[in-house]
Amino acid sequence: MAPLKLVLMSATIDTTLLSAYLDGCPVLSVGGRTFPVEQNYLEDIYEMIDYQLDxxxxxxxxxRSQNVNVLVGSQTRDKVIRSNWGDDIAGDEVLNPAYNPESFTDCSMRTRRNLMRLNEEKIDYELIQSLLVHIDENFDEGAVLVFLPGMAEINNLYDQLTSSYHFGKEAAKRDWIMPLHSNISPEEQRGVFKNPPKGIRKFVLATNIAETSITIDDIVFVVDSGHVKERQYDASRGLGMLIEGWISAASAKQRKGRAGRVQPGVCFSLFTSDRAGKMKKHPVPEIMRVPLEEVCLHIRKLQLGLCKEFLGRMVEPPHSHAIDAAVSALTNIGAITADETLTPLGDHLAGLPVDCRIGKLLLLGTILGCLSSILTVAACLSYKTPFASSYEERDAADRCKAALCLPTTKTIASGQCSDHLAMVAAYNGWLEAKRQKGSGAARAYAKAQHLSQATLYMITDLRKQLVMMLRDIGFVQGGRRGDSIDDPDSRYNRFSANPTFVKNCLCAALYPNVAMLGPEGAWLSDGGDQLHCHPSSVNHGEGGR
Structure with a gap:
């Protein structure tokens, strides 16, 4: 008898596809204990709150003009849609290319007109605010979970709600409008699990982090924007991008289920029933939308064959050009040769469970004697910046980061205009305060510099883990104590305070992800493409000066 193979997968897996891949193996479904959830689509919401799209x-x-004749499927309509500006329409012209009149014959004329001119690719914040007010005034107790595609959309809705009359007039209501995404502090994340005072409703504005990763017990109502931001990798350009698009039917079902965990709930989907029927059944597999360098490196380390041949045997193989791009990147890094033979560098990188460029950064930092600073940069790149990102502190945090780079400061970032070195300077200042005067002084320093204390401790733990990885592959010698990694007398830290050495490591390891100021003041990539500096960067505004 052949040995039993049991595959445990999530509820959103495509069981038909996987079963066929495993030679038609049987599928057992274990249903969860959920309560019924009432489903409302966009047309239902329009009718419920008597909404008019302004x-x-x-x-x-x-x-552009009321005199333009718009016909469904016409070239004229496409031109109007691309222009996307001008006077309002007065009649029943159809501007929404996804509008199907046969799907909404039972709706009121107002709802049909809304749908005729609705741009379904954009989020209607006015509608969300009106819907949340309606829920707060007309439904029984229960928290509301609002799914939005990203942090920027959460910021927009948060600012709009807290400045509105209904939610902003009372501090008690404002305090229970809670953002939830990966960049908020752990303290803020824990706040979403607390129960509000009686008579106050909790509103959680979340990304898809709340779709499967966590369960908030008191959620009764779900408002689903239907949008998601996913990381996509452009193999031809070697660039990762955050692309907004429609969720899958499986994700819509998962989001809806958040409302029925502890009692019957209600789901308000901000997309039409017609759109819901056209959604793809399952999300795109991660292997098809992420860089493949680390995967290919381990394939060669384990001697599983050539990368393209091995990955071609997967359930849903990644695109051929993505595999070629990963092999090319590993060749450029120096991890493999042209025939995919693993080099000594590649052998070391395969032993480090981090992104290949981060791994190369760690190896170069060790060789060039600036390990302490490089460990901080690597930990921040792997996790997140220590500067606070809460709504109240983000501007002040950006000013503190810029201040660390002023020529008058006596830090590694002095006069360097470097976000990486600013993070090193901030961490070093906090660590020095903690060593010299204790935890109280460290907390005071973090508060003054608008740093997240929890993030700083996480960076400390990550630095220790990274140096342990370097020791495990034999690249760093010495004791097992994490404190020794910052010893300035160590041969690994002879140049840790030298910004030139640190920046040389960064450039060599992260290339070609570098930019330079062109002759006309524009940021340019190595290939000549124009780039834009993030507003939180210390270099924001440098272009064009």
Whole structure:
């Protein structure tokens, strides 16, 4: 008898595809204990709150002129849609290319007109605010979970709600509008699990982190924007991008289920029933939308064959050009040769469970004697910046980061205009305060510099883990104590305070992800493409000066 193979997968897996891949193996489904959830689509919401899509709403298509004749499927309509500005339409012209009149014959004329000119690719914040007010005034107790695609959309809605009359007039209501995404502090994340005072409703504004990763017990209502931001990798350009698009039917079902965990709930989907029927069944597998360098490196380390041949045998193989791009990147890094033979560098990198460029950064930092600073940079790149990102502190945190780079400061970032060195300077200042005067002084320093204390401790743990990885592959010698990694007398830290050595390591390891100021003040990539500096960077605003 052949040995039993049991594959345990999530509820959103495509069981038909996987079963066929495993020679038609049987599938057992274990249903969870959930309560019924009432489903409301966009047309239902329009009818429920008697909503009218205003002409100046960013989610509304508008004509350049009232005299333009718009016909469904016509070239004229496409031109109007691309222009996306002008006077409001007065009649029943269809501007929404996804509008199907046969799907909404039972709806009121107002709802049909809303749908005719709705830009479904944009989020209607006015609608969300009106819907949340309606829930707060007309439904029984229960928290509301709002799914939005990303942090920027959460910021927009948070600012709009807290400045509105209904939610902003009372501090008690404002305090229970809670963002939830990967960049908020652990303290803020824990706050979403608390129960509000009686008479106050909790509103959680979340990314898809709340779709499967966590369960908030008191959620009764779900508002689903239907949008998600996913990391996509452009293999031809070697660039990762965050692309916004529609969720899958499996994700919509998962989001809806958040409302039925502890009692019957209600789901408000901000997309039409027609759109719901056209959604793809399952999300795109991660292997098809992420860089493949680390995967290919381990394939060669384990001697599983050539990368393209091995990956081609997967359930859903990644695109051929993505594999070629990964092999090319590993060749450029020096991890493999042209025939995919693993080099000594590649052998070391395969032993480090981090991104290949981060691994190369760690190896170069060790060789060039600036390990302490490089460990901080690597930990921040692997996790997140220590500077606070809460709504109240983000501007002040950006100013503190810029101040660390002023020529008058006596830090490694002095006069360097470097976000990486600013993070090193901030961490070093906090660590020095902690060593010299204790935890109280460290907390005071973090508060003054607008640093996240929890993130700083996480960076400390990550630095220790990274140096242990280097010791495990024999690249760093010495004791097992994490404190020794910052010893300035160590041969690994002879140049840790030298910004030139640290920046040389960064450039060599992260290339070609570098930019330079062109002759006309624009940021340019190595290939000559124009780039833009993030507003939180200390270099923001340098271009064009």
């Amino acid at each position: 002409q100046d709403n960013p989610a509304s298509y508008r004509l």
